[in-house]
Amino acid sequence: xxxxxxxxxxxxxxxxxxxxxxxxxxxxxxxxxxxxxxxxxxxxxxxxxxxxxxxxxxxxxxxxxxxxxxxxxxxxxxxxxxxxxxxxxxxxxxxxxxxxxxxxxxxxxxxxxxxxxxxxxxxxxxxxxxxxxxxxxxxxxxxxxxxxxxxxxxxxxxxxxxxxxxxxxxxx
Amino acid sequence: xxxxxxxxxxxxxxxxxxxxxxxxxxxxxxxxxxxxxxxxxxxxxxxxxxxxxxxxxxxxxxxxxxxxxxxxxxxxxxxxxxxxxxxxxxxxx
Amino acid sequence: xxxxxxxxxxxxxxxxxxxxxxxxxxxxxxxxxxxxxxxxxxxxxxxxxxxxxxxxxxxxxxxxxxxxxxxxxxxxxxxxxxxxxxxxxxxxxxxxxx
Numbered sequence: 001x002x003x004x005x006x007x008x009x010x011x012x013x014x015x016x017x018x019x020x021x022x023x024x025x026x027x028x029x030x031x032x033x034x035x036x037x038x039x040x041x042x043x044x045x046x047x048x049x050x051x052x053x054x055x056x057x058x059x060x061x062x063x064x065x066x067x068x069x070x071x072x073x074x075x076x077x078x079x080x081x082x083x084x085x086x087x088x089x090x091x092x093x094x095x096x097x098x099x100x101x102x103x104x105x106x107x108x109x110x111x112x113x114x115x116x117x118x119x120x121x122x123x124x125x126x127x128x129x130x131x132x133x134x135x136x137x138x139x140x141x142x143x144x145x146x147x148x149x150x151x152x153x154x155x156x157x158x159x160x161x162x163x164x165x166x167x168x169x170x171x172x
Numbered sequence: 173x174x175x176x177x178x179x180x181x182x183x184x185x186x187x188x189x190x191x192x193x194x195x196x197x198x199x200x201x202x203x204x205x206x207x208x209x210x211x212x213x214x215x216x217x218x219x220x221x222x223x224x225x226x227x228x229x230x231x232x233x234x235x236x237x238x239x240x241x242x243x244x245x246x247x248x249x250x251x252x253x254x255x256x257x258x259x260x261x262x263x264x265x
Numbered sequence: 266x267x268x269x270x271x272x273x274x275x276x277x278x279x280x281x282x283x284x285x286x287x288x289x290x291x292x293x294x295x296x297x298x299x300x301x302x303x304x305x306x307x308x309x310x311x312x313x314x315x316x317x318x319x320x321x322x323x324x325x326x327x328x329x330x331x332x333x334x335x336x337x338x339x340x341x342x343x344x345x346x347x348x349x350x351x352x353x354x355x356x357x358x359x360x361x362x363x
Contacts, residue, residue, distance in 0.1 A: 025328045026236070072311075079308035082301050083284035086291060094362055095297050115342040124299055126349035136296040136349060136359060173268070180275055187286040194289050200357070202295055202348050206302055209344060210289060213306040214282060216337055217313045220330070221275070224317055229326075236333055243340030250347040
């Protein structure tokens with residue numbers, strides 16, 4: 001068996017396990033539901049393979065889990081930030097747009113970055129282009145570039161990508 | 173305990189009703205649609221609370237469907253109802 | 266004990282939902298309103314899910330609750346991005362302090 005075939009098989013296997021576990025959670029492990037479960041899991045796996053490219057295997061779940069508490073804490077901090085600004089009678093906001101040149105080239109990584117920016121305090125991602133990202137911030141005095149740069153490095157770690165400042169580089 | 177869950181659910185329902193003022197004020201269609209998104213997030217929270225409060229775990233599945241439909245509504249709105257005439261560059265995602 | 270702790274987190278969620286709604290009404294333009302909507306409400310839902318998970322009796326229910334939260338989180342981050350993107354394409358200028 002060639003390397004690419006085994007790689008593809010492992011991808012299919014992992015998707016199957018993923019959808020099976022989701023079904024188990026949703027059905028509360030009711031095993032009598034398997035006549036529905038089997039076709040649903042197979043169709044979901046097939047659709048997900050059609051939609052997503054073969055690049056999914058780059059993702060490192062362990063690193064993702066390690067960053068998860070940090071993401072959750074920052075999400076809470078951002079909600080608190082919004083609460084403080086909104087409940088203040090003088091409404092202390094200085095909104096504006098910020099352009100951020102992307103170092104990431106991987107599509108999945110860029111989408112994850114955009115979604116994570118939305119969870120950071122004071123920023124939402126507004127437009128994702130090929131090489132730069134437009135970010136809307138509630139406070140233009142925030143060091144938006146530095147914040148996103150730190151996040152970008154973490155995401156590169158999750159996807160096993162190497163980014164050097166300014167240079168675009170890809171490491172398999 | 174049932175009255176506790178129902179009480180919190182009612183408070184959340186109140187925040188939705190206040191939020192509906194945005195539907196009246198607009199000014200753009202997207203502002204009105206954002207009130208619908210508020211409805212979807214708050215609605216999921218209310219359904220989860222009611223599921224526990226009344227001991228009907230099936231309502232959790234309703235919350236799940238609610239979450240999916242909320243996302244679908246926004247996508248349909250942006251892609252169809254609020255379409256722009258300008259060029260649409262491929263975003264690579 | 267677990268009941269009380271769960272109830273505490275559920276009550277903690279209310280101010281977040283309230284500030285989401287107040288933000289939606291008070292903030293001056295689409296982009297700033299998106300901030301209130303996506304951040305405050307999602308964390309509010311997170312606290313409710315956390316509170317209910319503490320009180321839950323089975324592990325599968327805990328996983329299911331967090332699955333629902335994760336789904337809402339992804340959905341609202343994506344919708345936020347889509348709305349902001351569409352607004353920028355329509356040349357809606359962000360509100361700024363003069």
